[in-house]
Amino acid sequence: MTSNEQTPSGNSSLATTDGELERFENPGFPEHGHRLTDIDPIAAKRSERQIAGLFVVSMLGTLLFIVSYFVFTPEESMSSIRVSNLMLGLGMGISLFAIGVAAVLWAKNLMPDHEFVEERHDIHGSEEDQAVALEIINQGKEESGIARRPLIRNTLIAAMALMPLPAVLVFRDLGPLPGNKLHETLWDKGIRLAKDPGGIPESPGLIKASDVTIGSVFHVIPENLHDAEHALEEKAKSAVLLMRLDPSDLKEDEDRKSWSYNGIVAYSKICTHVGCPVALYEHQTHHLLCPCHQSTFDVTEHCKVIFGPAKRPLPQLPITVDSEGYLVAQSDFPEPVGASFWELNQK
Structure with a gap:
């Protein structure tokens, strides 16, 4: 049985079973082959x-x-x-x-x-x-x-x-800052909630309260989005997530109890950290997760931040139903949507 060792001089040695060292010369680099x-x-x-x-x-x-x-x-x-x-x-x-x-x-x-081979030397x-x-x-x-x-x-x-x-x-394209543009969206009193099919629909699918079952999630846009002059910009501001919980699971503030309808709540889809789309809903915990930086919001408590870099809750859209049973907005968002580092206190 043998093993290789390196001598201080750089030559290799071969250790034999009887303890004697058999030295051999370092073969050096192989012969250099010239390229064409x-x-x-x-x-x-x-x-x-x-x-x-x-x-x-x-x-x-x-x-x-x-x-x-x-x-x-x-x-x-x-x-x-x-x-x-x-x-x-x-x-x-x-x-x-x-x-x-x-x-x-x-x-x-x-x-x-x-x-x-380049010898090491002290760095000074x-x-x-x-x-x-x-x-x-x-x-x-x-x-x-x-x-x-x-x-x-x-x-x-x-x-x-x-x-x-x-x-x-x-x-x-990162500028200029949006100023007051995030204070107003297409949502207004009486605007019906419509399903977002991923594009800009000519005939949006309106949502009745009876269509929303406990645990379900809808990506929602205003019904009048296709009439907007800058539809994509308005969609970016107005996008909403609609969910239904057991009303007993909601921990609502007294002044906001009228903003939901039989456990159905609606929140801005735009993360308050840097504006990524929040789209991951965990039914068991009622948590919303932003996939960009893992900000997590608790739907049962007005989407307050429970983890991550976001500094404020997702804005809630007050909703109710009209005479035909369709879900409608009571007003616009009460606060600006989007990332918190923008100027949000000017209106």
């Missing part, structure tokens, strides 16, 4: 053009993103949103994929691939170390060939210069 681009200048030049071409493709992908951002503007239909997302994703995908493949081919075909900021660090940087510049290959260098610089532009356009 190392020995054939034509192949190296061809690889250089390929890499530069990929950087150009990356630039075209970035430009496709920018053009798509302005040309394929989402309108009032889900198909336009899908086309916009497809073109934006395609442009960004081409940009990132091309620049990544180009970097891999550059390192694989043109940068030196010799193996070497002496002048000698700074000189060594500068030498390493210069050596890297020389080995990468970025100084000797202006075609690759210039296309890389151009591709990297264009790369941040999509982020600028995306961040531009």
Whole structure:
């Protein structure tokens, strides 16, 4: 029985069963095999053009993103949103994929691939170390060939210069702040509650109180949503979750007992943390969960926050029934919907 050990000199040793050590020399690195681009200048030049071409493709992908951002503007239909997302994703995908493949081919075909051992040393900021660090940087510049290959260098610089532009356009959509726009939605006295089929319905399915059984959940929109000028924006503000509980499970404040109807309650679907859609309802615990950051709300107590980063309850929509038994809103939300970091105290 034998085992391998490493001697202080770097040579390996073989321990035998009788305790004697049989030493052998470190074989070192295997013989280096030259790549085609190392020995054939034509192949190296061809690889250089390929890499530069990929950087150009990356630039075209970035430009496709920018053009798509302005040309394929989402309108009032889900198909336009899908086309916009497809073109934006395609442009960004081409940009990132091309620049990544180009970097891999550059390192694989043109940068030196010799193996070497670098001894560790103490890290400190002496002048000698700074000189060594500068030498390493210069050596890297020389080995990468970025100084000797202006075609690759210039296309890389151009591709990297264009790369941040999509982020600028995306961040531009984060503003301006909504101001007072979140204080008013399409909900109003007498507006009937309708099922949300996922789009903007021409003939929404109205909801009767008898349709809502204990434990059921409805994604709800105002019946007049399809008449709104900016339907998607209004839907984003007016989206509601409708649930029915056993009335004995509700712990309602005295001034809000009239906001529900026989255990049926309605709350804004927009999380008060950063505005994600709350859509996960746990029937046994009566908890609503936001999938983005796990804020959890207790439906039995006016959707108060019981876990997560949200700082205030989901706004409740006061509801009742009309003469035909359909669920209707008593008024708009009594407070602004949406994330709490916006200016919510201006009306």
